[in-house]
Amino acid sequence: MEEVKYLTVTAVSSYLEYLINQDPYLGKLIVLGEVSSSRVSKGHLYFNLKDESAVVRCVMFKNYLDQNNLEIKDGMKVLVYGKLNLYKAGGYYSIMCFKIDEFGKGDLHKAFLLLKEKLEKEGLFKEEYKKPIPRISERIGVITAATAEAFNDIKITITRRFPSAEIYLYPSLVQGESAPQALIKALDKANKDNLVDVIILARGGGSWEDLNCFNNEELAYAIFNSKIPIVTGIGHEGDFTIADFVADKRAATPTAAATLVTIDSGELKKQLTKVELRLNSIIARQITNLEHQYHTLKNNYYFKNYHEVLDLKIKDLNNLYFKLNQLSPLNKINIGFSNLESFKKRLALIKPLEKIKALNDKVYDYSLKLDQVLGNKINEFERKIDNHIDRLIIINPLNLMKKGYVLAYQEGRIIKTVTKLDQAKPLEVKFSDGKVETKITKIERNNNGS
Structure with a gap:
C-alpha cells in the first residue's frame, strides 16, 4: 500500500503564519470597516471589524490603546492601522492594531488615502523596487532635526551596537509646511555627496498633523528615486506615512531604524x-x-637516489635517441638512396634493355609463326565447314520435297511406317508448297514388312 503523505495541523498553521509574516502588505495594513462586538478586557481592546460582505477579528493591546486617545464604540466607521496575525491555537486570523482613526474625520486623511492609492497604482510600493539594506553599514546618514530627541536615540543606538560606524547628519525640518521641501533637499544632498551606505529618515512621535509632512507626493518620489537605500523610523509603531510605504524598509521607531541598519558589534x-x-x-x-x-x-626512492635514477634516465634517453636516429625518416631516405644505387649497378650488369630487345624479337618471330599456323588451321576449318554445308543441303528434307517427296502426319506426329497409322483418324500430308488432309481408305503393307 502506497504511503500517504500528509501535513499536521500545526504544520499547516505554521506555514500560513510564515506566509503572512513574509508578506510586506499584510505587515502594514490600513483597513476600513465598522466596529462591532467591542469589549475591553484587562486593558486590551477586542472587537470585530466588518463590512457588508466579511468580518475580521481585531485586537489592540493596552500600550497602543493608551496612546490612541479615541473611544471605540460599536457602529463606528474606522480606519485600522496594523498587521495581520494568525492565532494558531484558535485557528483564526486577526488584525493586531497599532492605531485606530475615525473614518472621515478630516481632509488630511482623505488626501492621505488618495495619494496612497495613486502611488500604489504607479508601483512605488512594489517590493521589486526595494533596494537591499547593507548587512554592515560603516557610514550611516541620518535625516532629521539636529536637536530632536530622535537623533539622540539614533546616535546612542548606533554607538552601542556598532561603535566604528560614522554618522552623517543631514539636518532638516520634520514638521510644518516647509518640512517636505527641507526633507527633499537633505535627501538630494545625501545622494549627491554619496558618502553613506544607508539613510535613516526619522522623526519622533506626534499627532497625525505633525507627521503629515511625510505624506508629501514630491517627497515620495524623492525617496523612490534615491540611489542610497532608505530606512524610515517615523513616530510610533502604529503610525504609517506615505514615506514608510515608499521606503526600502520601515522601522517602527527611530531607535528601531538605528537597530535595523547596524549589526551588533558583540x-x-x-x-x-x-x-x-x-x-x-x-x-x-x-x-x-x-x-x-x-x-x-x-x-621517496627517486628523491633519495636521484643520481642513479638520473643516470638511468640519461642512458634510456641515449638509447631512445639511437632508436629514433635509426627509425628517423632522414635515415630511411638515405638507406633508400643507397639501395637505389645498388639496384642501378645490378641493372647495369644484367643489361635489361638488351634482354628485353631479344625477347621482343623472339615474340615477333613467334607471332609470325602463330599467324601462319592459325591461318592454316582456319583455312582447313573453313573447307570442312563448306563440305558439311554441302552435305546438309543434300539431305535437307525441303529439297527432297521439292523433288516430289512428302511428309505424312497424324495427330501432329510424323508417320515413318504404315504400322503407326490409325485408319480411323485423318492423315495430314505436307508438300513443299502446302498440305492436304485426307482419309485413309485402305492400308497395304509390303510383304517384307518394311
Whole structure:
C-alpha cells in the first residue's frame, strides 16, 4: 500500500503564519470597516471589524490603546492601522492594531488615502523596487532635526551596537509646511555627496498633523528615486506615512531604524571569532597535509637516489635517441638512396634493355609463326565447314520435297511406317508448297514388312 503523505495541523498553521509574516502588505495594513462586538478586557481592546460582505477579528493591546486617545464604540466607521496575525491555537486570523482613526474625520486623511492609492497604482510600493539594506553599514546618514530627541536615540543606538560606524547628519525640518521641501533637499544632498551606505529618515512621535509632512507626493518620489537605500523610523509603531510605504524598509521607531541598519558589534565579534577558529583549523590541516607531503617526498626512492635514477634516465634517453636516429625518416631516405644505387649497378650488369630487345624479337618471330599456323588451321576449318554445308543441303528434307517427296502426319506426329497409322483418324500430308488432309481408305503393307 502506497504511503500517504500528509501535513499536521500545526504544520499547516505554521506555514500560513510564515506566509503572512513574509508578506510586506499584510505587515502594514490600513483597513476600513465598522466596529462591532467591542469589549475591553484587562486593558486590551477586542472587537470585530466588518463590512457588508466579511468580518475580521481585531485586537489592540493596552500600550497602543493608551496612546490612541479615541473611544471605540460599536457602529463606528474606522480606519485600522496594523498587521495581520494568525492565532494558531484558535485557528483564526486577526488584525493586531497599532492605531485606530475615525473614518472621515478630516481632509488630511482623505488626501492621505488618495495619494496612497495613486502611488500604489504607479508601483512605488512594489517590493521589486526595494533596494537591499547593507548587512554592515560603516557610514550611516541620518535625516532629521539636529536637536530632536530622535537623533539622540539614533546616535546612542548606533554607538552601542556598532561603535566604528560614522554618522552623517543631514539636518532638516520634520514638521510644518516647509518640512517636505527641507526633507527633499537633505535627501538630494545625501545622494549627491554619496558618502553613506544607508539613510535613516526619522522623526519622533506626534499627532497625525505633525507627521503629515511625510505624506508629501514630491517627497515620495524623492525617496523612490534615491540611489542610497532608505530606512524610515517615523513616530510610533502604529503610525504609517506615505514615506514608510515608499521606503526600502520601515522601522517602527527611530531607535528601531538605528537597530535595523547596524549589526551588533558583540555579535559580529562572535562571528569573527568563529571564522577565525575555522580559518585556523583549515590552515592547521593544510600545514599537516603539506608536512605529510614533504616527508613522503623526502623518503621517496627517486628523491633519495636521484643520481642513479638520473643516470638511468640519461642512458634510456641515449638509447631512445639511437632508436629514433635509426627509425628517423632522414635515415630511411638515405638507406633508400643507397639501395637505389645498388639496384642501378645490378641493372647495369644484367643489361635489361638488351634482354628485353631479344625477347621482343623472339615474340615477333613467334607471332609470325602463330599467324601462319592459325591461318592454316582456319583455312582447313573453313573447307570442312563448306563440305558439311554441302552435305546438309543434300539431305535437307525441303529439297527432297521439292523433288516430289512428302511428309505424312497424324495427330501432329510424323508417320515413318504404315504400322503407326490409325485408319480411323485423318492423315495430314505436307508438300513443299502446302498440305492436304485426307482419309485413309485402305492400308497395304509390303510383304517384307518394311
